[in-house]
Amino acid sequence: MQLLPGRLAAQDEDRAGCEVQLKQIHEAIQAYRKENKELPDRLSALLGKYLGDPDKLVCPLARRSGLRQENDPRTSYFYEFGTRLLHPNFPGKTVRDWKERQMGKAGSDVPVVRCQHGERDGEGVWLNLSFGGEVYESGLFWEAEERIADFLGAEDLYAGNLFAHEAQVVRVIRISPRPEGLDARLIDLSSFFNAALGEKWDGDDGNDLKRLRGDDVKGRTGIDFDLRGVVQLANADLKFKFATSVEIPVGVACTKLHFLQGCGYEAKQGEVVGKYTIRIRGHEPGKQEIRYGEHVLNWWHNPGAELAGNEAIMAWEGTNEARNGKPLRLYMTTWQNPHEGAEVQGILFESNVGSAMPFLLGITAEP
Numbered sequence: 001m002q003l004l005p006g007r008l009a010a011q012d013e014d015r016a017g018c019e020v021q022l023k024q025i026h027e028a029i030q031a032y033r034k035e036n037k038e039l040p041d042r043l044s045a046l047l048g049k050y051l052g053d054p055d056k057l058v059c060p061l062a063r064r065s066g067l068r069q070e071n072d073p074r075t076s077y078f079y080e081f082g083t084r085l086l087h088p089n090f091p092g093k094t095v096r097d098w099k100e101r102q103m104g105k106a107g108s109d110v111p112v113v114r115c116q117h118g119e120r121d122g123e124g125v126w127l128n129l130s131f132g133g134e135v136y137e138s139g140l141f142w143e144a145e146e147r148i149a150d151f152l153g154a155e156d157l158y159a160g161n162l163f164a165h166e167a168q169v170v171r172v173i174r175i176s177p178r179p180e181g182l183d184a185r186l187i188d189l190s191s192f193f194n195a196a197l198g199e200k201w202d203g204d205d206g207n208d209l210k211r212l213r214g215d216d217v218k219g220r221t222g223i224d225f226d227l228r229g230v231v232q233l234a235n236a237d238l239k240f241k242f243a244t245s246v247e248i249p250v251g252v253a254c255t256k257l258h259f260l261q262g263c264g265y266e267a268k269q270g271e272v273v274g275k276y277t278i279r280i281r282g283h284e285p286g287k288q289e290i291r292y293g294e295h296v297l298n299w300w301h302n303p304g305a306e307l308a309g310n311e312a313i314m315a316w317e318g319t320n321e322a323r324n325g326k327p328l329r330l331y332m333t334t335w336q337n338p339h340e341g342a343e344v345q346g347i348l349f350e351s352n353v354g355s356a357m358p359f360l361l362g363i364t365a366e367p
């Protein structure tokens with residue numbers, strides 16, 4: 001995407017102002033810590049005593065666009081050390097617990113505040129205020145920057161790995177173990193499953209995927225998947241039950257990724273219900289959207305509803321007790337790696353938290 005020169009200039013002009021503010025926020029956070037012996041819960045807690053001017057919490061660029069944080073409307077900045085719960089897979093762990101563990105690995109380069117400071121060549125430009133007080137630029141994934149990637153794999157910083165021991169306790173209860181010796185190209189989603197296939201996982205008794213068989217999926221798609229559970233993300237109604245995104249470590253070189261997925265509830269034709277951001281070693285991240293009516297439809301299939309276009313195929317049709325013989329459907333979408341054979345390091349799976357609820361059953365990489 002080509003940016004208008006005027007827009008680029010404004011972004012660069014505001015950058016110096018943004019950097020100055022980030023450094024002032026750093027000082028305010030240090031003063032807060034000194035007095036309260038802990039970090040603030042949110043940036044607006046700094047206002048008044050630690051940061052006099054409320055404008056300092058709004059990037060000059062955001063002052064024009066009006067962008068503010070939904071959970072802290074007095075600031076445009078993303079605060080990375082909040083105390084909300086991380087994910088049901090890590091009971092009792094907060095985002096801050098995770099960030100503190102990241103600091104154990106990556107030290108004071110871990111950002112404490114981030115600004116989505118415009119974009120360049122269609123990619124977001126992020127200004128990061130590190131825990132150590134330095135401002136540095138990165139893309140969406142600061143973990144991929146040289147300063148980190150030189151000595152750590154980004155996957156070392158995933159919550160699933162940092163809390164691996166704790167996560168296992170939850171996993172053993174419900175999800176059957178991954179078959180031994182299974183090909184690494186069948187991506188291991190064990191840490192992210194939040195229901196087993198035979199469990200009811202969306203309301204009614206008997207509303208499960210007990211009858212989903214890998215052979216049936218392979219018959220329609222030609223692809224093997226590791227099918228043991230469901231990764232459900234939140235929609236607007238289930239925001240407090242499920243995470244809105246998960247970061248899945250991959251670490252496999254491939255030409256294609258096949259996603260076996262579905263969707264609860266409905267959305268408008270063509271509406272984006274979720275997306276995958278695919279981190280590729282040495283390249284800009286790839287993207288795969290999940291559009292309602294093109295990649296997925298309500299898994300409780302409505303008679304006559306069919307996918308438009310050719311970006312996905314119906315990968316399984318079956319039923320369950322709750323449906324009482326009426327059909328359930330799942331779909332497969334294939335993403336082509338533009339950097340053929342380059343390693344996919346990880347995948348961020350995100351819901352756009354609208355009316356529909358995207359869910360994922362499996363990901364398989366093709367060499």
Ligand SMILES: [Zn+2]
Binds near residue numbers: 018060115116117127
């Ligand atoms: Zn900014």
